[in-house]
Amino acid sequence: MDEQARIMQALGGVSLAGHSIQGGMALPPPHGHDGIDDGRKQDIGDILHQIMTITDQSLDEAQAKKHGLNCHRMKPALFSVLCEIKEKTGLSIRGAQEEDPPDPQLMRLDNMLLAEGVSGPEKGGGSAAAAAAAAASGGASDNSIEHSDYRAKLTQIRQIYHTELEKYEQACNEFTTHVMNLLREQSRTRPISPKEIERMVGIIHRKFSSIQMQLKQSTCEAVMILRSRFLDARRKRRNFSKQATEILNEYFYSHLSNPYPSEEAKEELAKKCSITVSQVSNWFGNKRIRYKKNIGKFQEEANLYAAKTAVTAAHAVAAAVQNSQTNSPTTPNSGSSGSFNLPNSGDMFLSMQSLNGDSYQGAQVGANVQSQVDTLRHVISQTAGYSEALGGNTMYSPHGLNANGGWHDTTTPSAVISPTEGPGSVHSDTSN
DNA sequence: TGATATGATTGGTA
DNA sequence: TACCAATCATATCA
Numbered sequence: 001m002d003e004q005a006r007i008m009q010a011l012g013g014v015s016l017a018g019h020s021i022q023g024g025m026a027l028p029p030p031h032g033h034d035g036i037d038d039g040r041k042q043d044i045g046d047i048l049h050q051i052m053t054i055t056d057q058s059l060d061e062a063q064a065k066k067h068g069l070n071c072h073r074m075k076p077a078l079f080s081v082l083c084e085i086k087e088k089t090g091l092s093i094r095g096a097q098e099e100d101p102p103d104p105q106l107m108r109l110d111n112m113l114l115a116e117g118v119s120g121p122e123k124g125g126g127s128a129a130a131a132a133a134a135a136a137s138g139g140a141s142d143n144s145i146e147h148s149d150y151r152a153k154l155t156q157i158r159q160i161y162h163t164e165l166e167k168y169e170q171a172c173n174e175f176t177t178h179v180m181n182l183l184r185e186q187s188r189t190r191p192i193s194p195k196e197i198e199r200m201v202g203i204i205h206r207k208f209s210s211i212q213m214q215l216k217q218s219t220c221e222a223v224m225i226l227r228s229r230f231l232d233a234r235r236k237r238r239n240f241s242k243q244a245t246e247i248l249n250e251y252f253y254s255h256l257s258n259p260y261p262s263e264e265a266k267e268e269l270a271k272k273c274s275i276t277v278s279q280v281s282n283w284f285g286n287k288r289i290r291y292k293k294n295i296g297k298f299q300e301e302a303n304l305y306a307a308k309t310a311v312t313a314a315h316a317v318a319a320a321v322q323n324s325q326t327n328s329p330t331t332p333n334s335g336s337s338g339s340f341n342l343p344n345s346g347d348m349f350l351s352m353q354s355l356n357g358d359s360y361q362g363a364q365v366g367a368n369v370q371s372q373v374d375t376l377r378h379v380i381s382q383t384a385g386y387s388e389a390l391g392g393n394t395m396y397s398p399h400g401l402n403a404n405g406g407w408h409d410t411t412t413p414s415a416v417i418s419p420t421e422g423p424g425s426v427h428s429d430t431s432n
Numbered sequence: 433t434g435a436t437a438t439g440a441t442t443g444g445t446a
Numbered sequence: 447t448a449c450c451a452a453t454c455a456t457a458t459c460a
Contacts, residue, residue, distance in 0.1 A: 237439050239438065281449090
């Protein structure tokens with residue numbers, strides 16, 4: 001420290017204690033004398049003079065002078081003093097630049113790229129996002145082409161993104177290394193602290209990250225365009241598969257008195273049709289309205305599904321009868337006087353489902369063999385009615401609709417019974 | 433290519 | 447929040 005103080009004194013205008021440099025490096029005359037060691041003062045003066053004049057010289061001369069300075073015995077002391085001065089004066093600048101909070105926009109972009117599967121692990125995001133979007137836009141099988149196409153395009157975007165990102169990072173690293181080498185080289189002749197180098201690296205990284213942000217923005221835009229093009233449900237509306245429509249129609253016409261599937265039924269239908277629950281809801285919403293608007297038009301369809309349901313039920317229940325005969329010698333009827341007091345078609349549908357190994361509503365599916373036998377009898381009578389109807393008779397009436405054009409207010413499908421229809425009439429809703 | 437069918441969306445309502 | 451009614455947008459068919 002004494003050595004430094006002496007140097008400071010020798011430098012004249014430089015005062016660490018007062019943080020003042022007084023117009024920079026106030027150079028004393030090369031050959032000043034004020035009572036201190038004249039030789040040492042002269043040394044320092046010489047060094048400073050050489051530094052100040054070095055820029056006026058040719059490159060070769062300068063290199064030679066630099067070498068001379070590097071070897072000078074006073075160089076380390078002078079160097080450390082200058083470093084200290086820089087450290088003190090650089091505080092305010094560093095304080096302002098340190099620890100920038102993360103850019104919210106960059107965070108949003110990162111999150112989106114992660115969610116879309118562009119950044120992050122290869123296996124997840126993209127296909128998951130595509131699958132979700134495909135599921136939302138329609139049937140799984142119908143969307144397989146779009147799905148794979150979407151994934152292929154997304155993979156392309158992902159590849160481009162990562163290639164560009166790699167390029168940027170490589171360029172950033174190369175440039176940083178280059179600058180660091182330069183600064184290290186220069187630090188041999190001028191005071192450059194490691195922190196200063198670090199700060200410079202930070203600046204470079206910030207510059208490159210702003211370029212990266214542009215890349216991320218462009219990638220996000222590309223993904224959004226891709227999504228809208230491939231996955232917009234309206235643009236890419238797909239009709240449900242024939243099988244799905246059959247299942248939905250079967251349910252609709254067998255619950256015609258109250259075509260409002262419960263949440264569980266919707267889920268089950270969605271599963272069976274490979275569509276979403278909301279698509280099931282949409283379908284029933286559309287169907288109810290269109291049916292109500294043009295009942296005549298749907299009559300044929302209703303007859304068709306009624307017959308279909310009847311035949312299927314006949315087969316299913318026939319098997320049940322065989323079972324019941326092995327289990328019970330008697331086949332009593334429903335107990336109601338004379339007529340078949342059947343559960344409504346909803347129950348029948350559910351029973352059929354249960355016979356097929358699936359169940360919509362446990363309580364209803366739990367119908368005993370007796371009711372299945374009753375169903376069989378009724379269905380057989382309905383089938384006969386259907387044969388007649390093929391000759392031109394009206395086979396069903398929209399009895400489920402009330403005077404206001406709405407369906408009867410029923411809480412559950414099984415609660416709906418329509419006593420007005422005769423036993424011979426065939427209604428897709430089999431409640432007679 | 434126009435008509436029709438059909439899945440999705442939107443705004444209003446109970 | 448589920449549903450209705452109107453409407454949009456796309457698919458399908460003659």
